[in-house]
Amino acid sequence: MEASRRSLVAGAAVAARFLPIWLATGALAIVAAFAAPAALQKTSWAFVLPYMTVLALAALGQMLVVMHAGIDLSTPGVISLGGNLIVGISAGSNHRLVLGILVCICLGAGVGLVNGILVGLLRLNPLIVTLAVGQIVLAWGFRYSRSVTNASSVPTSLSNWAAEKPLGISIVFWTGAAITLLVALALRYTAAGRRFQAVGANPRAAWMAGLHVRTHVVFAYTAAGVLYAVATVLLAGVRVSIDPAFGAAYLLAPIAAVVIAGASLSGGLASATSTWVAAFALTLLTQMLLILGLSTAMQYIVFGAAILVGMLVSGDRVAAILGRVLRPTDTGGSAHRAVGVNTG
Amino acid sequence: MHVRRRRSTLVVLTLVLGTALVLSASSPGGTGKAKAPRAAGGFGEIYKANPKTLAKTLFSAKLLPANTMAKNISQAAYRRADMKVNYALALKCWKNNGCSTGTGGKLTVAYVEGFGENVYRQVSKMEFILQALTYPKIGKIIYSSAHSDLNQALADFRAAIAQHVSAIVTYPDFGDAMIPVFKEATKAGIPVSTYAWGFVSGPGTNYTTVVGEDTCKLGKAFAHVMNTQVKSGNIAFLGGFPGNPLSLGWQKCEQPALNSSIHVVANEPTNWDPSKVQGIVSGILAQHPDIKGWSYEDAEFMAEGGYAAYKAAGLPYNTVLTMRTDETALGCLYKKLKDPSLKVYYYSAGNSQIRVALTADMMKLAGAKIPPKIVFPIQLQNMATRSTCVAGYPASGSATSLVPASLLHKMYP
Numbered sequence: 001m002e003a004s005r006r007s008l009v010a011g012a013a014v015a016a017r018f019l020p021i022w023l024a025t026g027a028l029a030i031v032a033a034f035a036a037p038a039a040l041q042k043t044s045w046a047f048v049l050p051y052m053t054v055l056a057l058a059a060l061g062q063m064l065v066v067m068h069a070g071i072d073l074s075t076p077g078v079i080s081l082g083g084n085l086i087v088g089i090s091a092g093s094n095h096r097l098v099l100g101i102l103v104c105i106c107l108g109a110g111v112g113l114v115n116g117i118l119v120g121l122l123r124l125n126p127l128i129v130t131l132a133v134g135q136i137v138l139a140w141g142f143r144y145s146r147s148v149t150n151a152s153s154v155p156t157s158l159s160n161w162a163a164e165k166p167l168g169i170s171i172v173f174w175t176g177a178a179i180t181l182l183v184a185l186a187l188r189y190t191a192a193g194r195r196f197q198a199v200g201a202n203p204r205a206a207w208m209a210g211l212h213v214r215t216h217v218v219f220a221y222t223a224a225g226v227l228y229a230v231a232t233v234l235l236a237g238v239r240v241s242i243d244p245a246f247g248a249a250y251l252l253a254p255i256a257a258v259v260i261a262g263a264s265l266s267g268g269l270a271s272a273t274s275t276w277v278a279a280f281a282l283t284l285l286t287q288m289l290l291i292l293g294l295s296t297a298m299q300y301i302v303f304g305a306a307i308l309v310g311m312l313v314s315g316d317r318v319a320a321i322l323g324r325v326l327r328p329t330d331t332g333g334s335a336h337r338a339v340g341v342n343t344g
Numbered sequence: 345m346h347v348r349r350r351r352s353t354l355v356v357l358t359l360v361l362g363t364a365l366v367l368s369a370s371s372p373g374g375t376g377k378a379k380a381p382r383a384a385g386g387f388g389e390i391y392k393a394n395p396k397t398l399a400k401t402l403f404s405a406k407l408l409p410a411n412t413m414a415k416n417i418s419q420a421a422y423r424r425a426d427m428k429v430n431y432a433l434a435l436k437c438w439k440n441n442g443c444s445t446g447t448g449g450k451l452t453v454a455y456v457e458g459f460g461e462n463v464y465r466q467v468s469k470m471e472f473i474l475q476a477l478t479y480p481k482i483g484k485i486i487y488s489s490a491h492s493d494l495n496q497a498l499a500d501f502r503a504a505i506a507q508h509v510s511a512i513v514t515y516p517d518f519g520d521a522m523i524p525v526f527k528e529a530t531k532a533g534i535p536v537s538t539y540a541w542g543f544v545s546g547p548g549t550n551y552t553t554v555v556g557e558d559t560c561k562l563g564k565a566f567a568h569v570m571n572t573q574v575k576s577g578n579i580a581f582l583g584g585f586p587g588n589p590l591s592l593g594w595q596k597c598e599q600p601a602l603n604s605s606i607h608v609v610a611n612e613p614t615n616w617d618p619s620k621v622q623g624i625v626s627g628i629l630a631q632h633p634d635i636k637g638w639s640y641e642d643a644e645f646m647a648e649g650g651y652a653a654y655k656a657a658g659l660p661y662n663t664v665l666t667m668r669t670d671e672t673a674l675g676c677l678y679k680k681l682k683d684p685s686l687k688v689y690y691y692s693a694g695n696s697q698i699r700v701a702l703t704a705d706m707m708k709l710a711g712a713k714i715p716p717k718i719v720f721p722i723q724l725q726n727m728a729t730r731s732t733c734v735a736g737y738p739a740s741g742s743a744t745s746l747v748p749a750s751l752l753h754k755m756y757p
Contacts, residue, residue, distance in 0.1 A: 038631040046656035047626035142461055146756060153739075163655070241648040241673075241739065243618050244461050290627035296586045296613050 016321075017262040018274040020313040024260075025281040032284065036291040039284065044291070048283050049169060050162070053176030054235045056279035058250050059257035060183055061227030063275045064220045066258050067200035069267030070119055070126040072221065075228050075254055077137030078108050079247025082232035084145045087154055087242045094157040105229045111137055112225020113218065120217030145244040154236045162237025172234045177276070179230065184272035196220070201268035257282055260310030278310070387710035389420035389703065397422050401696040401744045403730075407721050414718040421475070421703035425696065425746045429477040435754050437473045438466075441487040445476070449483035451510040451709070453702065458497040458517025460489030463740030463756075464669075465515070468539070468695045470747050470755060472513060475699040479706060482510075494518045501525035504534075511535050511705035513698060515542045519589060526551040535708040537701035540694045543589045548716025552708055555701045555718040559593025562691060565724045566594060566639045566666035567601035569689045573664045576605035579637035580628050582621070586613040590641065594668070598639060609635065616642060621649030622656075629657050637664035643690055643732070644671035644740050651677060662686055666724070669693040673739035675732030688727035693742035694720075 032039045065072045082104040090100035118129045164171040187193035199206040199216040261278035263270035289299040395405035437443035490497035541556025583591030662685035732743040
């Protein structure tokens with residue numbers, strides 16, 4: 001009886017943490033249907049779906065880092081240099097595209113590994129470390145972009161692939177959805193995924209249980225780098241042409257998506273599918289505000305306010321309130337920890 | 345007797361020789377050339393540019409500023425564009441963000457800007473270096489970019505003043521926020537000029553001069569195209585950073601000059617960020633799929649993000665575009681699409697205006713009275729009759745730049 005009650009409390013806490021972004025997205029779609037119906041039309045989807053996918057993949061990478069109480073500000077650097085590498089190495093040739101993509105993925109993994117070593121092994125502050133590493137990579141990207149200016153377009157095989165629409169929906173969207181699903185399933189149903197979450201939820205307990213905490217932190221940053229690189233490949237296909245500041249828009253947006261999706265910045269809890277929904281909501285909101293014809297200042301105000309509200313109604317705050325309501329006699333924090341390994 | 349005869353012989357010979365010399369000099373078939381009238385000039389400059397150079401960068405040799413002194417400065421500046429300079433040194437200077445010119449000249453000139461990380465600014469930097477290398481008096485060239493950081497931009501400017509540079513050319517990305525440092529430089533006797541209509545309040549007092557086109561006339565020229573090509577229906581404006589003087593300049597004059605049957609249904613800032621253009625164009629298209637025209641500064645972004653938005657929406661790119669710049673990307677897209685219903689009218693990116701700004705500074709140092717504004721007349725070009733697609737140029741390169749193609753290839757191999 002007590003066990004089923006605890007299970008109910010844990011389930012409710014998880015729902016409370018991640019449900020708000022789903023409800024908010026539904027509400028946003030309803031508002032859009034009435035206030036800006038054009039935001040839900042084909043022309044709008046042609047932009048929203050590919051771009052939300054890129055944001056979602058970058059946010060997924062960020063989520064893996066946030067689950068270990070970290071933060072990664074190297075995303076714009078990886079995307080900018082990665083995009084330029086794809087163009088530079090492939091040099092417009094479809095035959096060399098695979099090589100360009102491989103180098104881009106290796107870049108993401110390499111930058112992530114460096115971040116992971118500096119944060120996980122050397123215990124340096126993730127905010128400063130990833131900002132510094134990101135700046136170095138970004139500067140390298142600026143420098144490298146000079147050499148690819150003469151041919152700044154990706155090979156046609158990539159841009160043509162990105163323009164495909166199976167079942168009338170962008171292939172970029174399907175690709176992103178599949179990757180998100182894979183990450184969600186891996187975190188929830190594989191032993192490695194559960195260990196990954198357990199380390200993030202309570203590193204001390206995980207260490208006492210014999211898990212390699214530092215290795216998991218290094219892995220989190222490395223996997224995040226790979227996801228940024230995959231996002232880069234998709235963005236390059238959608239954008240077709242690359243510029244030196246190719247990834248500039250991906251500094252704070254992925255973090256915002258992770259946070260309003262209910263992740264705790266102190267580590268532990270996060271949901272891949274909710275992060276994906278948050279990325280969708282942010283992109284749709286941007287498009288809706290534009291279509292509503294609000295002034296730029298008002299667009300920024302509404303967008304910022306939406307993120308604040310998202311933070312207020314999701315994450316630890318709501319989970320804690322619901323936990324207290326459902327479990328008034330329990331004074332410990334065990335339920336919080338218990339649900340930490342049951343997400344996805 | 346002998347002496348008198350010898351004297352008269354000498355006089356006759358001298359007269360004959362003198363007459364022959366005068367005749368040969370004045371005769372059209374003679375070996376001596378007729379002296380051409382000397383071109384006007386002053387302050388170390390000659391006010392006579394090659395008409396071909398003017399036509400390349402201004403579309404026509406006649407499109408010079410109306411003000412006499414402004415015209416003289418422009419002629420002098422563009423004359424220098426044809427002078428031979430050491431391209432290897434220019435490239436080294438460009439790559440290293442500054443150099444010693446090796447002339448032993450005592451002057452130091454600086455190009456200080458708030459943002460420099462795109463092809464447009466880098467080509468402008470090369471134009472500045474090439475122009476500076478035509479002055480033997482200039483011994484050192486300095487360049488700095490603040491990477492879009494206002495505090496850094498102010499610090500860079502103050503650093504240039506502290507180094508006692510002789511002249512500063514800048515693109516004031518932060519507008520009037522730069523006034524304090526402009527005043528400091530002016531007070532220190534350093535001429536400061538801006539280009540590409542980098543307008544900051546108080547030209548002539550707070551700083552030396554602003555070089556560029558009349559943005560209001562640009563807006564009116566855009567309106568004329570819309571009135572004649574679109575005639576009636578919806579159009580949209582796109583701009584750069586919110587409130588920037590360049591976008592406001594043409595927008596405030598295009599709007600009232602439009603026919604009453606043309607409606608501006610959107611006016612969105614893009615921050616001149618190519619990644620934003622596709623989203624914004626896509627959003628406007630979602631609400632107004634029947635939109636007939638777009639006015640914007642950047643031709644390249646409409647070739648990339650703008651075209652991508654139309655393509656993603658499954659709409660044909662058969663619109664009217666009035667663009668301030670002339671990047672090759674749009675010219676080459678136009679050539680590729682071969683669609684007569686796509687109508688493109690453009691002006692110039694104005695990279696070479698930086699040459700005029702530097703020459704204005706140099707003439708100021710030489711004691712000339714520089715007009716507070718050096719304004720070039722507007723004449724929009726029709727892509728159908730004058731293409732901006734130049735083989736071998738980068739997509740972001742401007743067809744009106746005076747950087748030689750051979751050097752451009754070395755800059756962007």
